[in-house]
Amino acid sequence: MPINQNIYPYNEQVKKLPVYLTGIGGSEYQYHVIRPEGYNWSQILYSAHGKGCLKYNGSTVSLTDGYYFLLPKDFPHEYYPVSENWDVRWVAFDGTGERELLESLKMTRPAVVCPDNGENMRSLFGRMLTALSADKVYGSYTCAGLVYSYIIEFHKLLSDRSNPGGSNRSSILTPAINYIDEHFREDFSLSLLAEISGVSPQHLCRIFKETMNMRPVEYLTYRRIREAEQLLCRTDLPVSEICETVGFSGAGYFSTVFRKCTGIAPSEFREKNMIND
Numbered sequence: 001m002p003i004n005q006n007i008y009p010y011n012e013q014v015k016k017l018p019v020y021l022t023g024i025g026g027s028e029y030q031y032h033v034i035r036p037e038g039y040n041w042s043q044i045l046y047s048a049h050g051k052g053c054l055k056y057n058g059s060t061v062s063l064t065d066g067y068y069f070l071l072p073k074d075f076p077h078e079y080y081p082v083s084e085n086w087d088v089r090w091v092a093f094d095g096t097g098e099r100e101l102l103e104s105l106k107m108t109r110p111a112v113v114c115p116d117n118g119e120n121m122r123s124l125f126g127r128m129l130t131a132l133s134a135d136k137v138y139g140s141y142t143c144a145g146l147v148y149s150y151i152i153e154f155h156k157l158l159s160d161r162s163n164p165g166g167s168n169r170s171s172i173l174t175p176a177i178n179y180i181d182e183h184f185r186e187d188f189s190l191s192l193l194a195e196i197s198g199v200s201p202q203h204l205c206r207i208f209k210e211t212m213n214m215r216p217v218e219y220l221t222y223r224r225i226r227e228a229e230q231l232l233c234r235t236d237l238p239v240s241e242i243c244e245t246v247g248f249s250g251a252g253y254f255s256t257v258f259r260k261c262t263g264i265a266p267s268e269f270r271e272k273n274m275i276n277d
Contacts, residue, residue: 003025003026003027003028003089003129004026004027004028005025005026006023006024006025006026006027007023007024007025007129007132008022008023009021009022009023009132009139009140009143010140011140011141014140014141014144015094015095016096017095017096017141017144018095018096018097018098018100018101019093019094019095019097019098019101019144019147019148019151020093020094020095020140020143020144020147021091021092021093021128021140021143021144021146021147022041022092022093022094023041023090023091023092024090024091024092024125024128024129024132024143025089025090026046026048026087026088026089026090027087027088028049028050028085028086028087029081029085029086030050030052030079030080030081030086030087030088031080031081032078032079032080032081033077033078033079033080034078035076035077035078036076037074037076038071038072038073038074038075038076038077039071039073039074039077039092040073040074040094041073041092041093041094042070042071042072042073042092042093042094042098042102043070043071043090043091043092043093044068044069044070044071044090044091044150044151044154045068045069045071045079045088045089045090045091046067046068046088046089046090046118046121046122046125047063047064047065047066047067047068047069047086047087047088048065048087048088048089049065049085049086049087050064050065050081050082050083050084050085050086050087051063051064051081051082051083051086052079052080052081052082052083052086052088053079053080053082054069054077054078054079054110054112055077055078055079056071056075056076056077056078056110057076057109057110061112062082063079063112064114066114066115066118067112067113067114068112068113068114068115068118068121068154068157069110069111069112069113070107070110070111070112070154071110072102072107072108072109072110073094073098073099075109075110077110089125091125091128091147091150093147093150093151095144101148101151102151104213105151105152105155106210107151107154107155107158111158113154113157113158115157115160118157120153121150121153121154121157124146124149124150124153125150127146128143128146128147128150131143131146156169156170159210159211169207169211172197172198172199172204172207173197173207173208173211173212175196175197175198176193176194176196176197176204176208176216177219179192179193179196180193180216180219180220180223181223184220184223184224184227184246184247185224185245185246185247186247187247190204190205190216190217193216204216220247221257221261222261224246224247224248225246225257225258225261225262227245227246228242228243228246228254228258228266229262229269229273231245231246232266232269232270232273232274233270233273233274233275234275239251239254239255239266239267242254242266243255254266
C-alpha cells in the first residue's frame, strides 16, 4: 500500500543522541529531485513500485521494485521517475555520531542494493511509523534505536551482496566468533576457524577484517583481555594465575598486551576497578 505522508519528528533532546530519525515518509508519485550540494541529512530510500533513476558522480543507476539506495549527507545526487508512478519510501537520519557510524561501516558514498528478502527493512520502517503515531513524547527515542537497526540492516544487505557466492557474512563469521568465545583459553589455528566457517583462511581473514575491523587473532586477544578484566575486578587471583587462566603463556607478555589494550597495567586496573561483593 502506498504511503503518502511525510513525518518530521521534533525533539530537541533527541538531537543529542549519536543517531536519530529526522524524517520518514513516502509518495507513490515521486518527483524529480536535484541536489547539487547533497542533502542536509543522510537517507536510505526504497523503490517500492515503478521505475526510477539515480545519478551521482557521473553514474546513472536504474531502480525498480525492491531496490534500496543510500544517499549520505552532503553527497551530490539526483533521482527521478521513469515510469508514470514511482512509489518511493524514505528514511532520513542524523546525529552526533552519524558520520562516524557511516565511516565505520564504509557507507560514505551512495550505494544501491536489491536484496532477495527485504522483510527486515520493511518491518523496521513500519515500526518507526507506528512508534511516531503511538507515542508523541517517546516515539522519537524509540525511533532512534530503530533507525540505528535500519542502518545496520542496510549494511548487512550490502555486505551480503559483495560477498562472493552470495553467502551471508553473519553465517560465516558467527561460527568462528562463537568458537573463539567458547575456546579462548585454548590455542587453536586459523585453519580450524576457517574449517568451522566453511571458507578458506584467507577469505575468513578478509571478511573478518572488513566486518569486525580486526583479524581473528586480534579478536581472540580482545576476548582474553575482556575475561582478564573480569577476573581482576571480581577475584583475588594473582596476575600470573589470571594470565594462564585466560590463555596467555607468560605473565610478562600478558602485562604488555594488557597495557596496550587498556592503557594501564593489570595491577593498576585491579586497583581502580575492584568490585567488593
